[in-house]
Amino acid sequence: MKIAVFVGSIRNGRHGRTVGQWALDQLQARGDGNTYELIDLIEQDLDQLTAAVPPIMAAGTYDEVKTTAWSGTISSYDGFIFVTPEYNASVPGTMKNAFDLLKVEWEGKPVGFLSYGGGGGVRAVNHWRDIVANVGMLPLEAQAALAFDDHFVDFQFAPNEQTVELLEAVAAELVQVGEKATVNA
Numbered sequence: 118m119k120i121a122v123f124v125g126s127i128r129n130g131r132h133g134r135t136v137g138q139w140a141l142d143q144l145q146a147r148g149d150g151n152t153y154e155l156i157d158l159i160e161q162d163l164d165q166l167t168a169a170v171p172p173i174m175a176a177g178t179y180d181e182v183k184t185t186a187w188s189g190t191i192s193s194y195d196g197f198i199f200v201t202p203e204y205n206a207s208v209p210g211t212m213k214n215a216f217d218l219l220k221v222e223w224e225g226k227p228v229g230f231l232s233y234g235g236g237g238g239v240r241a242v243n244h245w246r247d248i249v250a251n252v253g254m255l256p257l258e259a260q261a262a263l264a265f266d267d268h269f270v271d272f273q274f275a276p277n278e279q280t281v282e283l284l285e286a287v288a289a290e291l292v293q294v295g296e297k298a299t300v301n302a
């Protein structure tokens with residue numbers, strides 16, 4: 118399987134990239150035969166969703182060149198780990214826009230969450246669960262919610278044994294669900 122760690126925050130000085138890069142390194146170190154790659158939203162050239170045709174009607178064919186490229190990127194993965202902060206009790210708007218641009222490309226694929234924030238980003242993930250289910254993704258039960266008090270020191274990401282265990286639970290379920298989804302496809 119080819120799995121993407123999708124970093125969705127793009128702020129100057131964001132923590133998202135550090136958390137995502139750490140997760141990628143951990144996942145690659147599993148040596149489980151799967152391919153893990155990073156998608157950093159800041160490196161993607163995406164439009165705001167202005168298309169007249171809603172993605173659910175577009176069925177994977179888009180008039181917009183940038184959305185077509187984004188479609189190709191997401192189509193190439195079998196599963197995802199969304200690295201998401203919590204902004205105002207919900208998901209980051211830029212990440213939601215990137216998600217909303219597509220539909221069939223996400224469908225039927227497992228997605229795990231690695232969230233962070235004062236309360237671990239739990240409220241963002243609660244919203245993500247509804248969002249991803251709406252396009253037919255398979256949200257995992259395991260969830261790595263990193264509260265600042267437990268996984269950061271002086272506002273710097275400082276993963277510990279518990280951080281590793283939380284991510285490992287997500288990874289193990291992702292691989293298991295992903296393999297089942299591939300067999301049933």
Ligand SMILES: Cc1cc2nc3c(=O)[nH]c(=O)nc-3n(C[C@H](O)[C@H](O)[C@H](O)COP(=O)(O)O)c2cc1C
Nearest residue numbers: 126128131132133202203204205206233234235236
């Ligand atoms: C617009 C905005 C809203 C935020 N709202 C929340 C919030 O509702 N809950 C929370 O725990 N943290 C909140 N925070 C703090 C973020 O968790 C913290 O800034 C985190 O580092 C954001 O991730 P990033 O650095 O990858 O952008 C907010 C931050 C921003 C920029």
